[in-house]
Amino acid sequence: WAGYGRCGVAVVRVSGPASATALRSMAGHRLPPPRTALLRSITDPLSGEMLDRGLVLWFPAPHSFTGEDSVEFHIHGGPAVITAVLQALGSVPGTRPAEAGEFTRRAFQAGKLDLTEVEGLGDLIHAETEAQRRQALRQMSGELGHIYRDWSHKLKRCLAHIEAFIDFSEDELIEDGVLDQADRSVCDLQSQIEQHLRDERRGERLRSGVHVVIAGATNAGKSSLLNTLCQRPAAIVSPIAGTTRDIVETAVDIGGFPVLLSDTAGLRESADLVEQEGVRRARERVQQADLTLLVVDSTCLPSDVQRAAGFLSEHLRNMCLLVLNKSDLLPETQRQKLKMELRGVSGLPAVCLLSCQTNEGLKDFLTVLQSSVKTLCGDPLAGAPTLTQARHRAHLQQCVAALSQFQRYRDSDLALAAEGVRLALTSLGRITGRVGAEEILDIIFKDFCIGK
Numbered sequence: 001w002a003g004y005g006r007c008g009v010a011v012v013r014v015s016g017p018a019s020a021t022a023l024r025s026m027a028g029h030r031l032p033p034p035r036t037a038l039l040r041s042i043t044d045p046l047s048g049e050m051l052d053r054g055l056v057l058w059f060p061a062p063h064s065f066t067g068e069d070s071v072e073f074h075i076h077g078g079p080a081v082i083t084a085v086l087q088a089l090g091s092v093p094g095t096r097p098a099e100a101g102e103f104t105r106r107a108f109q110a111g112k113l114d115l116t117e118v119e120g121l122g123d124l125i126h127a128e129t130e131a132q133r134r135q136a137l138r139q140m141s142g143e144l145g146h147i148y149r150d151w152s153h154k155l156k157r158c159l160a161h162i163e164a165f166i167d168f169s170e171d172e173l174i175e176d177g178v179l180d181q182a183d184r185s186v187c188d189l190q191s192q193i194e195q196h197l198r199d200e201r202r203g204e205r206l207r208s209g210v211h212v213v214i215a216g217a218t219n220a221g222k223s224s225l226l227n228t229l230c231q232r233p234a235a236i237v238s239p240i241a242g243t244t245r246d247i248v249e250t251a252v253d254i255g256g257f258p259v260l261l262s263d264t265a266g267l268r269e270s271a272d273l274v275e276q277e278g279v280r281r282a283r284e285r286v287q288q289a290d291l292t293l294l295v296v297d298s299t300c301l302p303s304d305v306q307r308a309a310g311f312l313s314e315h316l317r318n319m320c321l322l323v324l325n326k327s328d329l330l331p332e333t334q335r336q337k338l339k340m341e342l343r344g345v346s347g348l349p350a351v352c353l354l355s356c357q358t359n360e361g362l363k364d365f366l367t368v369l370q371s372s373v374k375t376l377c378g379d380p381l382a383g384a385p386t387l388t389q390a391r392h393r394a395h396l397q398q399c400v401a402a403l404s405q406f407q408r409y410r411d412s413d414l415a416l417a418a419e420g421v422r423l424a425l426t427s428l429g430r431i432t433g434r435v436g437a438e439e440i441l442d443i444i445f446k447d448f449c450i451g452k
């Protein structure tokens with residue numbers, strides 16, 4: 001059913017051979033027409049007491065989510081109603097509570113969903129932003145799985161041709177061209193898969209959130225910027241330099257894209273052991289981030305810009321935006337001059353002039369930030385779907401390695417070369433779950449919420 005707690009409607013689902021019995025014994029003897037909602041009294045099969053009035057639906061196999069006979073009771077969502085209906089169901093022979101992810105697992109086993117679709121469904125349930133929802137929906141609809149199945153299909157043909165060549169070429173029943181053709185197809189597939197892998201982790205980033213870190217000198221206004229972006233006082237702001245020590249993390253939605261934002265300790269030399277540790281963590285976080293917002297107090301320029309530039313060249317391997325904060329403290333002429341000058345400094349990233357006090361420049365800054373985040377995630381609706389999980393990447397890398405084995409042995413030992421293609425097929429099959437190690441399946445289905 002759909003979550004605990006109070007809600008207008010809860011859906012209790014039953015799947016398997018006892019579904020029809022459950023429906024008959026709790027909601028009237030006659031089964032409703034398939035896939036049609038009917039309002040019925042829902043009663044306890046033992047006492048006959050009415051528990052609720054609600055909609056019931058009957059999904060005979062195979063036209064159901066699990067592929068088995070299924071039933072839905074749409075009941076009122078109060079805890080007492082849900083408990084009573086579940087208890088009543090427990091007295092129907094052949095029923096028991098579902099295990100975590102069991103509905104989806106049964107759908108997978110019935111061939112209704114492949115593993116990438118299952119993962120897409122899980123991601124859809126957990127999606128928190130617009131772009132995540134779009135990506136998950138595409139994967140759930142089978143687009144990613146379709147690519148992998150297509151590659152599998154082509155590889156199978158290659159393998160069949162190679163094996164035919166091994167078996168029959170000596171009897172001259174098969175021409176040499178067959179092997180060359182298979183060779184070209186394998187080469188072609190390998191470069192397609194390599195291309196698919198060169199995605200700069202966009203899909204994975206969109207699925208799990210872009211890591212954005214706020215860094216800079218003490219008192220530049222880093223914590224103020226964090227609070228401005230998440231619209232609540234998540235981090236302590238004070239005029240005392242060295243206020244922030246621990247990393248303060250918060251999740252924000254930037255134009256539909258998920259961002260994990262970290263505020264860090266101000267970068268300076270310090271005799272204080274705790275502050276030193278804070279600075280160490282800040283630098284480490286910058287190394288791991290997808291994007292750094294380097295905050296500079298614009299009233300401390302140019303010394304701060306020089307320091308910023310030094311820090312940039314020293315530490316930044318990832319994308320960076322330069323935020324000149326406290327613009328409200330600058331006279332207008334200097335503001336304009338600054339913008340122009342900074343554009344001239346080569347090697348510096350995009351610059352935004354901002355005031356966390358007055359929010360001046362915030363709109364422009366958000367536009368720049370949003371476009372950077374979008375670049376890091378890609379457009380989930382444009383082009384071919386991207387892989388979304390480290391699991392996909394690992395199997396695809398194994399697949400490419402196995403295809404290299406084919407190339408390596410193609411001229412010396414055709415049996416070993418064919419084995420490479422077979423291994424590549426296995427790796428592809430693991431992504432969609434056609435070739436499944438039980439442990440992988442266990443992990444994936446347990447990630448689902450109860451009853452899904």
Ligand SMILES: Nc1nc2c(ncn2[C@@H]2O[C@H](COP(=O)(O)OP(=O)(O)OP(=O)(O)O)[C@@H](O)[C@H]2O)c(=O)[nH]1
Nearest residue numbers: 218219220221222223224238242243244266356357
């Ligand atoms: N006038 C003005 N003051 C600001 C602005 N942003 C921050 N401040 C002030 O600058 C001081 C430092 O701000 P913080 O946000 O604590 O700076 P920080 O970079 O997090 O400092 P540490 O954590 O100590 O490294 C506070 O007194 C803020 O109120 C701004 O845009 N304009």
Ligand SMILES: [K+]
Nearest residue numbers: 219238240243
């Ligand atoms: K401070």
Ligand SMILES: [Mg+2]
Nearest residue numbers: 222223243244
């Ligand atoms: Mg701070």
